[in-house]
Amino acid sequence: MNIRFTDNPPLDPVQEGRDIQARTAAILAADAIPLFEPSVTVSYRSAGRTLVVGSGAHALPWADRLAAALPVTVLLLDSQDTLPVRPYPVHAARTVAVAGWLGAFEARWQAPGQPVGQGKFDLVLDLGASRLIPSHQRPHGYYAPGDGDAARLDAVEAMLDMVGDFEKPKYFAYKERTCAHGRNGQKGCSACIDICSAHAIADDGDRIKVNPYLCAGCGACSTVCPTGAISYAFPPAALTGKRIQAALRSYREAGGHDPVLLLHDAEHGAALLAQLGESIPGRVIPLALQHTASAGIDVWFAAIAYGAAGIVVLNTGHEAPQYIAALDQQMAIAQAVLDGLGYDGPHLQLLRMETPAAPDELAVALRHAPRGQTPLEAAVFHLANDKRNTLDYALDHLHRHAPRKPEVVALPPGAPFGAIEVDRKACTLCMSCVGACPAGALQDGQGAPLLRFIEKNCVQCGLCATTCPENAIALAPRLSFMETRNQAVVLNETQPFHCIRCDKPFGTLQMVENMLGRLGMHPAFAGHLDRLRMCGDCRVIDMMEPQGEMRVTALRRS
Template identity: 40%
Template sequence: MKTLICDCNRSMPLTPALLGQVRQALAATPGASADGLEAAHHLLCRREAGAFQRAAQGGEPLLVGCTQEQRLFTELAAQTAGAPGLQERPIHFVNLRETAGWSRDAAQAGPKLAALIAAAQRPEPEPVPAVSYRSEGRCLVIGPAEAAEVAARQLAGTLEVTLLVDAAGGGGLTQSHDFPVHAGTLRRLSGWLGAFEAEWESRNPIDLDLCTRCNACVRACPEGAINLAWQVDLAACRGHRACVAACDSAGAIDFDRAPLISSQRFDLVLDLRASPAFTMHQPPQGYLHAGADPLRRAMALLQLRDWVGEFDKPRFVYYEQRLCAHSRNEQIGCDACVEVCSTRAIRSEPSAKGQTQGAGAARARGPGSAGLPPALGGRIMVEPHLCAGCGACTTVCPTGALSFRAPSAAEQGRRWQAMLSAYRAAGGRDAALLLHSQEGGTRLIDELGRAARLDASVHGVPARVLPVALWHTASTGLEVWLMALAHGASQVWVLLTGEEAPQYRQALGEQMAIAQAVVSGLGYAGEHFRLIEARDARDLAALDAALQAPSAQGVAAPTAVVAQADKRASLELALEHLIAQVPVVPAGLPEAIALPAAGAPLGTLRLDRQRCTLCLSCVGACPSQALADNPERPQLRFTEKNCVQCGLCVKTCPEDALQLEPRLWLADGARARKTARVLHEAEPAQCVRCGKPFGTLQALQAVMARIGHHPAFQGAAAERLKMCSDCRVIDMASRTREVRITDL
């Protein structure tokens, strides 16, 4: 890939020595290229635009180290004779000015420049399947009569508008009957862009479809109980029914009419009421709540006009049911994804037995599924049309049943690995990854860079801080962060800008508490993970100070292992390297590191042997093969590495004998957690008829204690309880024959 960089009218110290450092680092980084970095341009977007055009005419991929003039460069490439089309050879851009060059330590930013360029040179992620929307412009406007009609007239000509007049909202309608008008109270609104279902209840005695708006009823009513929206105030009405007589010809007024429930489908919804129909943090696409705010209303009207046609968005989340720890045997275990989703795109369907969804369904019985217990009792359902792509569900999912695909965690990890490799090759130390959103986060970092250029008291983004733009800050979590440390990062920070729902912040905080407990327990000094909050330019000073936090202790040597598509595999690889690289600890490593209970995906089981009857119902409930039996003898075995702390075994156990304990077990260098160990075993009960072992003595004694006093289990029936299943059948058959012979 050919790379062009510019010092923006010499405002960045891109010296030959610094560029030489960058070139050497890129040459030593697998997959990166130093082509085109012989010298920095000074005005690539103006006086030296010819250099860009010559580069654009070449056939190799092109990277430009400027995002401010991205539109200009794109247009210039399209106008350059001989340049490949943007579809054939897209041009990539990376911001080097605000993120690195406009900082008080820009002269030392060579490793950072190499890191940013190496990451930007990575190939684009594989495209993911799309979710489609189709809108024909059928728009429902809900609200007070006058405001709703004004909005409808502004949308006329672009959209097909229907009004649902809120009787309590006040105001009147004009005499002209230009739109379908319904009066009533919204009972239910569901759906998304192109597929909304609205249901409302009308108690108004005036049928607005039959009403000619002649106002005879308004003039006839002695109490003035009818307004110019042709709504009857039933509290003010005294039952004179003069309005009925006045409307005799049209027959639009009927006080005996039962409340009418109506429903209709719409593509778009504009809500002008004080309280929105959707209360979640992010409502469905196609629904806009403007209330009485004129500015929000004007912006909503502009946006609605653009929502006509066919639209696609990525299918951000992939669900593989066989890995899901949500439900087994009609018991609900992990519901972290349901709780964290801010769009209500994920719901629990306890009765959806055996159903499948998406690509995960096709592989539900594929390789690797052998031996897993059946998913009896239900599953989660993901509605991709409601999904906003935050990825929080994939972050809190302990098993990897939900995975983010735009880009995938594996691709994200490889990009970060390339970035950190180039940074290290250029001599950089103590790199801190600053994860931020593509919208609000990028805007704040740009503002900080510009402030540092104009104000000497502002430091700007430090040379050791590597900004990483994400589709959403909630889309990465524990395993990706720990893998970043294994790849050589000193710290991982997440910048929150107010775009995040409250539950996202809580989830990220819980994940960071677990990650910090792990690395601190292993003896790495310092604070490795932090949430940084900054909403707008008023918070720039606090953001500037937060980015100058001291570094933390990292690994001595980074791992060459790449991130995996499997969440648990990546987590294990990261843990293995962090354990192998532990700094010298005088007292040695503890046997186990206690982890916070909230969200912990690692841990053990505590078993009360006095209660456990080895019924093995927990084995059937375990979704991750952490629990297993022994075909040779009554045993309950446990592999701690596989445990996801979902709690299904605890809820399934009929004896309340199990308890979760979040931890990272380090016995035998953490090798013990990969080996199955016996939690409980017992002497088998032997059949009193054939001597074959079946069940356990403890379980048999428990059964005898519970039902042995029942009249149905006395005498021979009591002895039958002490037999294996085969002998029980034989004994019952032989006694039946004896009874028949006696009868004869």
């Protein structure tokens, strides 16, 4: 259990009674928000073709049971002098590889001295010592119940019902244009790939590729995405925001004080809270999410702007380890912002209860839930489905009502806000960084040799620094509240260099000097260094002119 206790005042029975009544009103208000119906779904089709993998002692009895209703194939992982005779195919296998999802599994196997076998299956029952598909979140149709007979029986009974057509929501939406994964072959952000516990997200050049059949709908990718290029579509952030706003407004109007949002999943977290019953403190408002990793700093900041004194995220030990690390990092960033603005805290808590957990331990933890300072006036904006828009609304409200109003708040590395520092001596204004920026934070001079920067748009993906051929760019994580954050400020500028032949501007003095230093000894320019001082058109003309004839060419010396 990971608990950071906060100092709370002694319990006031009268206020506790009001808080309990206010919580009831808050829950009713949140539940009154209409459910969201997915507009896009993902379909599966299963004919029940089942692959059972394991030792003979384990696999065959369960295969016999499945074979009464489903077409079965068995792969035996232990040595067999003679393969058992069954009314279904049985193969010996030393190595097995399986990939896919419900209705679309592909398997390959091989035994010593035997050709490679392969097949396509709709369902897989994995009874081996180690799982064939190691992802934390298992694909639909893949069952690896472990050693217990009860768990294996549950898996087999579930498989018997997995025949027919099925569908699920498409949980994500992806906007390639704003994705910070890569540009021009340079790699930037890979946060969504790193955190996906279903291995549903993969590198696809300058973009990512999401397999909707493997996606389990945890929403962690949208939480760590700095640009909002990948967003949670079921339910969308706007709906979650409406539920939170309605709950906190009703709680406040009913006389409740210092509300805490307890974010939990609808299965394991809900079951754990059910054990507490009336032991949950009155100011704690449980709110079920599809997954606790689906809400990040945009939702948290909005909730605090609405009046939440604390956000507690309840994890029960069923979450992938990378989810815990990501939420911890997000909370550190969010708390750094709130501390910088002068709000007394803490406001955020990651509560880790390993299953099985004693209810009294959870009750103690919730009595010490955060009781942070909130804005004197509750915000009225609504969450947008665009993450960066929500952050703009929430941060603007928090800063406007903050006890302190700093121009800049320093943030830890990895924060999705910041500036960049440009070494003017090294920068040649080649504008490679402008073409690499996915958020429009870096802009050229529209014909003039200058580099402009809009800090509000920067997501600190690092593509500009990675792309810069002169290593002239460094990231500076911070959150700016200066008026200039919305304006295009000049980071570097110089005078244009004019072609010595036609006088057309085609670069900068520093760029031409760098070319002379790097290409001066190249055979193509040996004896013709003036060509490096010409624009592309004049350089071609100069190269095509007869070399043996006397000619007079007017050159403009810079």
